[in-house]
Amino acid sequence: MSFLTLDHVSHHYFSKKNYTKALDDVTFSIDEGEFVALLGPSGCGKSTILSIIARIVEHTTGNIYVNNQPLHQSDLDIGYMLQQDYLFPWKTIINNVLIGPKIRHDDSQETKEKAVNLLEQVGLSKIKDNYPDSLSGGMRQRVALVRTLITNPKVLLLDEPFSALDYQTKLKLEDLVWDLLQIYKKTSVLVTHDIGEAIAMSDRIMLMDANPGSIAKTFEVPVELRNEKPFLVRRHPKYQFLFDKIWGELNKNEAVPEQSKVVTSYNET
């Protein structure tokens, strides 16, 4: 049964000088526990969809439902992870993680233990009393991930969370997030420009068109890939097949250069 539904959702941004139609008639549903990726060109409205689900932006028309109840009447808990980690430099790692519970007046020992436990799962419990400036980019994102999970959100919104990281760190973090989701089972929406990441992480990929933003096509990820860790998914022949299909769809309006040369063999010298 569908858990989260966007039903004919459109959104316009208005400012003094500009009017932007960011989303046009977007309709899709996500099942509970499903991992969905939004993929598409810059400006097609991917982040706007996340902002609408998070109730940061009020959509202009259409309806959104959580378990068949209007979103604004629901008490849906959202965890939001962004490209930037926004850790507070003056707080230790553990205190950065505990910001969400503190805002909710949860100062309990149980939550502190949960924070340490989660930091242990991402390999950072030994340095929980350090400050963020001593951490690498990948470590900082691991703290941000724990900070997102500590309040036990029902839905995880991931807005290009790995895109500022080096490739090796990004692959490791994809596996880590996947491992944690096997345990904590969140309904997740990932925004990414990376086709490989979308295939490796998701159950379903929604390809978007721009001007105005809309859902162009949906790709189901084969079950064999869904059951593998992201790193191993990339070795699978079905991964390459789906990658080519999505690549073709993204570039279907591009002219093929007449002089393009196809390399058919490689001679090692």
Ligand SMILES: Nc1ncnc2c1ncn2[C@@H]1O[C@H](COP(=O)(O)OP(=O)(O)OP(=O)(O)O)[C@@H](O)[C@H]1O
């Ligand atoms: N606060 C805003 N005010 C006005 N226009 C906005 C605002 N936020 C986004 N837009 C416009 O809405 C459209 C969709 O933006 P959005 O950031 O959702 O796209 P995106 O697919 O996430 O882009 P990217 O991949 O570059 O992050 C773009 O044309 C953008 O310029």
